[in-house]
Amino acid sequence: MLRIRIHEDGNVCRLELAGRLEGPWVAETENAWRVSLRPDRKIEVDLRQLTGVDNAGRDLLAAIHRAGACLIVEGVWLTALIGDITSQHSCEGAMVQSSSKRLPRRSTSRQQESSK
Numbered sequence: 001m002l003r004i005r006i007h008e009d010g011n012v013c014r015l016e017l018a019g020r021l022e023g024p025w026v027a028e029t030e031n032a033w034r035v036s037l038r039p040d041r042k043i044e045v046d047l048r049q050l051t052g053v054d055n056a057g058r059d060l061l062a063a064i065h066r067a068g069a070c071l072i073v074e075g076v077w078l079t080a081l082i083g084d085i086t087s088q089h090s091c092e093g094a095m096v097q098s099s100s101k102r103l104p105r106r107s108t109s110r111q112q113e114s115s116k
Contacts, residue, residue: 018049021057
């Protein structure tokens with residue numbers, strides 16, 4: 001199951017995907033993306049709520065990236081997946097945006113006991 005939400009704001013169109021990008025949902029996502037394409041419009045694809053991607057979904061994300069869309073990711077799994085896709089398919093103008101929030105660093109100092 002996949003939910004596709006389309007948010008339009010002026011010259012920016014954001015596709016928000018939630019669920020699994022696989023099977024018949026890959027074609028639905030491709031249709032939503034292609035309908036949103038315009039020469040004067042920036043496309044953003046928010047992938048932060050994806051829970052799975054099959055090979056066809058991977059290929060579609062690579063094509064979307066090559067076409068210049070900004071992919072928004074969060075988390076280790078998605079960051080690694082999209083990093084792999086984008087390193088194999090470089091293109092000018094497209095970017096991957098990580099929305100991960102930085103956590104404050106914990107102190108690494110430890111008290112050491114001396115045994116004398």
